[in-house]
Amino acid sequence: MKERRFEDKIVLVTGGNSGIGKATALAFAAEGATVVIAARRENLGNEVVETIKQKGGDAEFIRTDVTEPEQVEALFAAIGERHGRLNHAFNNAGTSVMIRRTANATLEEWDTIMKTNLRGIWLCMKYEIPMIRKEGGGCIVNNSSILGVRCNDGLSIYSAGKHAILGLTKAAALEVAHRKVRVNAVCPGFIETAMSQKIFDHNPAAKDALIFTIPIGRLGKPEEIAGAVLTLCSDDAAFITGKEVVIAGGHGIRP
Numbered sequence: 704m705k706e707r708r709f710e711d712k713i714v715l716v717t718g719g720n721s722g723i724g725k726a727t728a729l730a731f732a733a734e735g736a737t738v739v740i741a742a743r744r745e746n747l748g749n750e751v752v753e754t755i756k757q758k759g760g761d762a763e764f765i766r767t768d769v770t771e772p773e774q775v776e777a778l779f780a781a782i783g784e785r786h787g788r789l790n791h792a793f794n795n796a797g798t799s800v801m802i803r804r805t806a807n808a809t810l811e812e813w814d815t816i817m818k819t820n821l822r823g824i825w826l827c828m829k830y831e832i833p834m835i836r837k838e839g840g841g842c843i844v845n846n847s848s849i850l851g852v853r854c855n856d857g858l859s860i861y862s863a864g865k866h867a868i869l870g871l872t873k874a875a876a877l878e879v880a881h882r883k884v885r886v887n888a889v890c891p892g893f894i895e896t897a898m899s900q901k902i903f904d905h906n907p908a909a910k911d912a913l914i915f916t917i918p919i920g921r922l923g924k925p926e927e928i929a930g931a932v933l934t935l936c937s938d939d940a941a942f943i944t945g946k947e948v949v950i951a952g953g954h955g956i957r958p
């Protein structure tokens with residue numbers, strides 16, 4: 704019998720209609736949470752909601768583009784109206800662009816990456832912190848990346864944004880620790896999702912080359928990130944805040 708650590712909790716997962724976000728939404732729902740999935744593609748979001756409901760859980764999809772401040776504001780207004788509260792949030796929505804060296808990247812690429820991966824997380828946190836504080840505490844987990852603690856050439860903008868997420872996470876954790884709001888980050892290594900598939904479609908040889916750098920010898924599964932997010936949000940992690948958790952199959956241990 705599965706533990707139900709999130710019974711009666713309202714949990715937000717941004718980008719919860721695909722990949723790591725979808726796996727995390729399903730895992731929270733399986734442990735009793737009511738999950739709010741905020742993402743752009745309505746059909747995929749509704750499919751996740753349907754899957755959760757078929758398994759006896761509770762979820763809803765609220766169409767949200769995290770790069771649009773009005774839509775983010777409307778998302779939290781809707782959570783307040785429909786659920787009256789928020790207990791935990793996984794700020795996961797993110798994007799990447801094609802591999803391009805710093806000097807060749809465009810202003811548009813910079814803006815797309817930063818507005819989604821960094822500004823989008825900050826905007827969500829602006830609303831999450833007061834809502835979670837009001838409930839007497841809870842947890843925010845931000846999705847950074849192994850590229851938030853290391854760098855690969857050709858991914859400098861993505862890497863800059865993911866490093867910045869860790870700064871934001873740690874500074875915010877300091878501000879609200881005494882209010883029992885914990886703020887942590889996960890740093891996934893290379894995980895089998897649509898995002899990594901896009902890179903392999905562009906360069907099929909990249910997959911084997913990457914696997915060679917992962918001591919466990921395979922890519923990660925979205926569920927393996929979900930497990931860490933749930934642990935961070937649970938009471939098992941009650942003394943963990945302002946930390947990044949690298950989940951990468953050992954990638955990055957070797958210099």
Ligand SMILES: NC(=O)c1ccc[n+]([C@@H]2O[C@H](COP(=O)([O-])OP(=O)(O)OC[C@H]3O[C@@H](n4cnc5c(N)ncnc54)[C@H](O)[C@@H]3O)[C@@H](O)[C@H]2O)c1
Nearest residue numbers: 718721722723768769795796797848891893894896897898
């Ligand atoms: N796959 C990997 O190897 C890997 C590694 C490290 C970190 N990550 C991070 O994990 C997160 C999830 O990525 P994934 O691998 O599951 O890929 P994915 O493409 O399956 O999921 C990305 C999700 O973010 C959503 N999204 C993108 N832009 C958005 C926007 N403007 N507004 C709302 N939602 C938006 C997408 O719709 C999708 O639901 C991202 O932040 C990514 O940077 C992924």
